[in-house]
Amino acid sequence: MTNTKMMMKTNSPVQIGTLALEAMLVEVSVTPKPGLVDRNNSGAHRDMGFFTFLRSAASLRSCFEEFAEAGQVGGMKNFSPDEIFPYIRKIGIKAEHIMFNTTGGINTHKGEIFSLGVLSASAGYLAGMNQDVNPEDVMKIAGDMCKGLCERDFGEARNKPSGHLTKGERIYLEHGITGIRGEAEAGYPVVRDHGLPALRKYLTEGLCLNDALVMTLIHIMSVNDDTNVIARHGLNVCGEVKERSNDIIVNHRGIDDVRKLDDEFIRRNISPSGSADLLAVTYFLCTL
16 A cells, blocks of 8 residues: 555545445455454354455445445534434444345444444544544544443443343443443544554555554454454453464564464454454554
8 A cells, every 4th residue: 555545635425435345345355364254264254254245345335435424414514423423323224234135144344334334424524524534533533423322322231131132232231341332432542542553653664555454453452352252252362362462563473473373263263353343444544
């Protein structure tokens, strides 16, 4: 990726939607990714593969344009960011239906629909207000847009029967971990403080885009409370994922060590898919 691409001015919903699609396609193409679907294998998954992700991503492009357009209209009408959230949530529900129809009921992109949807709307919002569309401001608007989300959603979860709880709701009630909702409401601190600085650093050092993104994923995994790992294996394994990722960073290990970690995670059925979603977010914001 060239510096020109990284600095491209993005204003229209079409441009923003295209970048969201690009982020999804790039994320699944990054190889190797420990325990995750990539060009080499299906990771710790038996029901999906590389082409499942490509088909799913392609089906969602127009939805991200709608997210951006909803944000742009809200900005032009001087809505506050949190007033826009109910509108984009409806688009998100529609996008999930499209995804499940395309994949035959397989959840390929639910997390990315949420995060890239919120961020596309945030970018559109800034464009609608004739303000600069840059990663830092987009993340701030996203936090404002999701204001009160954890309190609303998890407050409702306390009254649900256990059999009706989502994975994220169950983890919150058991451990107090807010997952992607908390990340969004806080303005994506894992991406802001770890993902984006790592990607920029590795690109500046001359790594190719694939390898820069592999190492950026490892940075994200080293700090992220990945709810998919917790749901499958519990807090202890999530802590181990962080430690193993941090070891690769601290000891300056490379792609070969990541490939070995991939083999191990596949054997142990570990899939840090929440971190993969944040990798897509990191790429999306970097292209802004």
